[in-house]
Amino acid sequence: MEYLPDKNSSYKDVAYWDERYRTEKHYDWLGSFSSFQHLLENVIKKDDSILILGCGNSSLSGDMYNAGYHAITNVDYSSVCISVMSAKYSSSPGMTWHQMDVRQLAFSDASFDVILEKATLDAIMVEEKSPWEVSPETSTFIHQALTEAGNSILNSTGVPLGCVLSLLMYYFYTSNYKATQL
Numbered sequence: 001m002e003y004l005p006d007k008n009s010s011y012k013d014v015a016y017w018d019e020r021y022r023t024e025k026h027y028d029w030l031g032s033f034s035s036f037q038h039l040l041e042n043v044i045k046k047d048d049s050i051l052i053l054g055c056g057n058s059s060l061s062g063d064m065y066n067a068g069y070h071a072i073t074n075v076d077y078s079s080v081c082i083s084v085m086s087a088k089y090s091s092s093p094g095m096t097w098h099q100m101d102v103r104q105l106a107f108s109d110a111s112f113d114v115i116l117e118k119a120t121l122d123a124i125m126v127e128e129k130s131p132w133e134v135s136p137e138t139s140t141f142i143h144q145a146l147t148e149a150g151n152s153i154l155n156s157t158g159v160p161l162g163c164v165l166s167l168l169m170y171y172f173y174t175s176n177y178k179a180t181q182l
């Protein structure tokens, strides 16, 4: 409760996240690695190069690292987050941290085999009533983020060499499925 913003739209603001990460040590949105491990281990190989979008102070990257995934690049637009997390994982070779907006990724083509997001789209879509029908602004934002992600897994001739996995969308689908089974 301590970190609840006055208005939901703050989840879109980097100032909100910077302030939160100054004191919050750790929080895992939607669930931790163990909730998604069965899904991820089916599709991600241990030597894949992985990009995590909007990493926050989640344990996902650290838990994946401990599970044997050692090429993990993390981005978040909060400089406070990146500074805290890069210090925390300074002794994990292969794990890197970059302050970057997901709409303007600075990686060259085909840099990654897998791109993962967990609740980052959620922050972007916070003002929407339904994830299935979003405003033109949110649609543009997500289009920009997915285009950037797409470029990071396409080679120079436009052939996809990797995949983008949304744990948020997986969460929506499985929650909805469980709800309709009750």
Ligand SMILES: C[S@@+](CC[C@H](N)C(=O)[O-])C[C@H]1O[C@@H](n2cnc3c(N)ncnc32)[C@H](O)[C@@H]1O
Pocket (backbone or CB within 6 Å): 012, 017, 027, 028, 029, 030, 053, 054, 055, 056, 057, 058, 075, 076, 077, 078, 081, 100, 101, 102, 103, 117, 118, 119, 120, 122, 123, 124
């Ligand atoms: C709801 S939190 C999720 C954090 C983490 N992925 C997790 O699952 O616990 C959303 C995160 O996305 C980051 N974020 C929001 N918009 C972003 C953007 N445009 N570019 C980069 N990071 C962004 C925020 O700073 C925050 O860390």
